[in-house]
Amino acid sequence: MKTTFPNIALILILLGTWSMQLNAQKLDKYYMQHVQEGGDLFFIHPFNAYSNTNDKSSLEFDITYLSGKDSATLNFTYFAKDPKPASIISFHTDDYMLTDSTTKIYIDFNKKKWGHRFSATFGFNELKIIFNHNQAPTISIETDIDIMSYSVNSKKWLKYSDAIQKILYIIETNNK
Amino acid sequence: MRKLFALIIIAGFLSSCAFVAAPVTGFIYTDVKAPIAVTGNTGSTKVGTAKMQSILGLVATGDASIEAAAKSAGITKIHHVDYEATGILGIIATFTTVVYGE
Numbered sequence: 001m002k003t004t005f006p007n008i009a010l011i012l013i014l015l016g017t018w019s020m021q022l023n024a025q026k027l028d029k030y031y032m033q034h035v036q037e038g039g040d041l042f043f044i045h046p047f048n049a050y051s052n053t054n055d056k057s058s059l060e061f062d063i064t065y066l067s068g069k070d071s072a073t074l075n076f077t078y079f080a081k082d083p084k085p086a087s088i089i090s091f092h093t094d095d096y097m098l099t100d101s102t103t104k105i106y107i108d109f110n111k112k113k114w115g116h117r118f119s120a121t122f123g124f125n126e127l128k129i130i131f132n133h134n135q136a137p138t139i140s141i142e143t144d145i146d147i148m149s150y151s152v153n154s155k156k157w158l159k160y161s162d163a164i165q166k167i168l169y170i171i172e173t174n175n176k
Numbered sequence: 177m178r179k180l181f182a183l184i185i186i187a188g189f190l191s192s193c194a195f196v197a198a199p200v201t202g203f204i205y206t207d208v209k210a211p212i213a214v215t216g217n218t219g220s221t222k223v224g225t226a227k228m229q230s231i232l233g234l235v236a237t238g239d240a241s242i243e244a245a246a247k248s249a250g251i252t253k254i255h256h257v258d259y260e261a262t263g264i265l266g267i268i269a270t271f272t273t274v275v276y277g278e
Contacts, residue, residue, distance in 0.1 A: 029207075034220060034276055041276065043223035064223050064249070073222075075249060105250045117248060 030163045039067040042171055046077075047160055050139055050150040055081075057113075059139060059150045065124065067175055072127055074120050075105065078141060078148070079113040086118045088142040093135045098126050124168075131164045196230070196269035198261040206263040212242070212273070214256040220276035224249030230269045240273045251277040 034041040041064070048060035061076035076089065085107060091098040100120040108115050130137055136157035139150040198208050226245035228238025242257055254277040263269035 026207075032223070032274065034223075036220060038219055041220050041223065043225075043274075046225065062223075062225070064221075066221055077248075106247060119250070 027163055027166055030160075031167045039069070040174070041066055042167070044164060044167060049156040049160070050152045052078075052148055052150050054149075059141070061139075063127070065171060067171065069124070071121050071123050074122055074127075075117065076120070077115060077117050078150070079115055080148070081113065082145075083107060083114045084116065084141075084143040084145055084148070086116060086141045086143055088140075089118070089120045090140040090142070091130050091137040092140060093130075093133050093137050096129060096133060096137075098122060098130055098137075124172075128165075128168050128172075131161045131168060133161075136161075196261040196263045196271050201261075201263070204265060206261055206269075208262075209258055209260045212257040212259055213254075215254050217253045217255050217277065219278060220255040221278045222249040222251050222276070224251050224275045224277075225272050226275075227270060227272045229271075232267060233269075238271075240271050242273060242275055245273045245275040246277065249275070249277075251275055253277050 029045070031042060031044045034043070044063040044065075046060045046062040048058060050059040050061075051057065052059070057079045059076060059078040061074055063072050063074050065072040074089075078086075085104060086102045089100060089102055100122055102118040102120050105117040105119055107117070136152050136154050141148045141150070196206060198206060199210055200206075200208060224245040224247065226238075226240045226242075226248060228236065228240040230236040240259075242254070245257075246252075246254060254275055256276050258274045258276075260272040260274065261270070
């Protein structure tokens with residue numbers, strides 16, 4: 001009877017670990033597919049592991065793709081102490097750069113921070129290069145005031161990009 | 177005394193767990209998707225999400241309203257709305273509203 005509590009705790013920890021492993025293997029936690037007339041709509045869930053190297057603020061992005069199109073929409077959110085509308089977003093690796101001008105979705109102020117939600121459009125094949133690259137890209141946001149740089153933990157990027165590579169393969173294969 | 181302490185901890189754990197609203201829930205693990213609404217608008221080219229989260233049933237934050245999800249993708253005509261609910265052992269629970277439209 002004395003060991004009841006440690007046993008229950010152990011069972012709960014084991015079940016928790018098992019359920020997290022179950023979750024980690026599922027590709028559908030990364031994306032959704034909506035079948036509709038005029039082309040399937042794919043949505044890759046927000047990825048929020050990027051952070052600013054200076055002020056530790058975060059950046060997250062999601063990707064929407066309509067089958068049959070050559071390009072995909074990347075919507076992204078970042079926070080700053082002052083309003084800093086983005087004009088250009090870039091993904092950098094040592095040997096590749098992907099850049100596009102941005103379109104504002106909204107800017108708001110909440111909890112002492114300015115929230116910026118913007119959109120950019122990238123070629124499907126260009127995005128494939130970024131996600132197939134073995135180096136975690138840095139994201140740069142160019143504003144009228146300065147350039148903000150965001151980086152990601154390599155392990156988190158590898159796990160994420162591995163899933164996205166598979167999703168892009170699914171999209172490409174079903175497009176043919 | 178130790179038994180009593182263990183019972184209090186377990187009772188406290190069970191009574192303040194983070195469970196998420198869904199048509200079906202699992203005590204150990206929940207990962208479900210379900211519909212919220214459908215409109216008469218046709219076709220979707222955009223998807224927006226909004227999320228709220230609870231930790232141990234003690235702290236819950238976020239805005240998972242349809243308005244917040246639609247705003248995140250600049251959606252002005254909603255086609256349909258789904259939601260996703262996930263939870264692990266009552267420790268962490270997440271509810272995400274997903275809006276499709278244009």
